[in-house]
Amino acid sequence: xxxxxxxxxxxxxxxxxxxxxxxxxxxxxxxxxxxxxxxxxxxxxxxxxxxxxxxxxxxxxxxxxxxxxxxxxxxxxxxxxxxxxxxxxxxxxxxxxxxxxxxxxxxxxxxxxxxxxxxxxxxxxxxxxxxxxxxxxxxxxxxxxxxxxxxxxxxxxxxxxxxxxxxxxxxxxxxxxxxxxxxxxxxxxxxxxxxxxxxxxxxxxxxxxxxxxxxxxxxxxxxxxxxxxxxxxxxxxxxxxxxxxxxxxxxxxxxxxxxxxxxxxxxxxxxxxxxxxxxxxxxxxxx
Numbered sequence: 538x539x540x541x542x543x544x545x546x547x548x549x550x551x552x553x554x555x556x557x558x559x560x561x562x563x564x565x566x567x568x569x570x571x572x573x574x575x576x577x578x579x580x581x582x583x584x585x586x587x588x589x590x591x592x593x594x595x596x597x598x599x600x601x602x603x604x605x606x607x608x609x610x611x612x613x614x615x616x617x618x619x620x621x622x623x624x625x626x627x628x629x630x631x632x633x634x635x636x637x638x639x640x641x642x643x644x645x646x647x648x649x650x651x652x653x654x655x656x657x658x659x660x661x662x663x664x665x666x667x668x669x670x671x672x673x674x675x676x677x678x679x680x681x682x683x684x685x686x687x688x689x690x691x692x693x694x695x696x697x698x699x700x701x702x703x704x705x706x707x708x709x710x711x712x713x714x715x716x717x718x719x720x721x722x723x724x725x726x727x728x729x730x731x732x733x734x735x736x737x738x739x740x741x742x743x744x745x746x747x748x749x750x751x752x753x754x755x756x757x758x759x760x761x762x763x764x765x766x767x768x769x770x771x772x773x774x775x776x777x778x779x780x781x782x783x784x785x786x787x788x789x790x791x792x793x794x795x796x797x798x799x800x801x802x803x804x805x806x807x808x809x810x811x812x813x814x815x816x817x818x819x820x821x822x823x824x
Contacts, residue, residue, distance in 0.1 A: 563617050565612060565617065566612065566641045568669070571669070573614065577612070582614055584814075592622065595801070596708075599708065602623045604623065604627065604703065605619045605623040605627070605707060606626075608710065609629070610628035610639055611639065611712075613639040616628040616642075616643065620646040620649050626650070628650070630655075631689035635675070653690070654689070655691050655716075656692055657693065657723055658722035660691060662688050663677055667686075669685065676716070678716070704731075706731055709734070709736065725758070728758040729758050732821075735755065735760065735818040737751070737815065739752070744813075752816075762821065764803055764804065765804055767801070
């Protein structure tokens with residue numbers, strides 16, 4: 538990299554850090570090799586447009602904002618955003634290496650409680666696989682593609698909540714790389730008897746004939762309304778390359794994005810896409 542390019546890049550980053558500070562975004566501890574971490578470092582939060590959409594369309598519909606669960610919390614990107622919206626955020630991350638950064642970032646907020654374990658349909662330990670450039674992709678199902686491995690301690694959500702004397706949850710964000718079905722099976726009591734909104738990822742391999750096993754489990758608990766975030770910005774739906782180019786020019790010229798203008802849309806039939814980054818699942822209509 539030439540000295541001129543280094544100078545330009547450094548000045549852009551310093552300007553960006555100043556903007557983030559003015560917006561009140563926390564300066565998170567991150568992994569230098571990890572893509573999610575780098576995006577959080579530059580933009581303030583990873584998936585910031587999606588988080589702002591949650592705040593606008595989802596959180597405002599909640600009559601109570603008491604307890605939020607972040608299952609698969611990674612370094613605390615989502616948990617630290619949720620901390621200003623809920624009275625208590627409980628963040629769970631079974632990967633010890635990632636948990637150390639989560640623990641450090643949680644210290645920025647008095648209402649984030651962190652736990653170094655994950656959830657499943659029963660209590661046990663299991664080998665998980667991950668790569669350094671995608672720490673958030675640590676999976677119990679990816680042995681063939683990931684290079685590093687570690688051991689996860691897993692509990693059931695029902696047993697944990699019972700032991701902690703927690704009877705009601707308002708919002709659950711879950712991102713456990715294809716292990717969602719097992720987590721939900723171990724949470725039958727809280728999900729059958731509660732009304733927590735659920736925000737979850739659906740991976741491509743989970744979608745068969747327009748259905749997902751994890752969503753089928755939730756349907757059995759009474760979760761029949763599924764919403765997907767739709768980007769309504771120009772070019773977003775038909776040309777990702779053009780959309781990214783438009784966004785880049787907007788940031789350079791106007792210091793703001795024109796893309797990532799999300800709204801929620803009800804899924805009225807079977808799942809139609811190969812991959813859904815995040816879905817909102819509810820027992821009653823959100824919008």
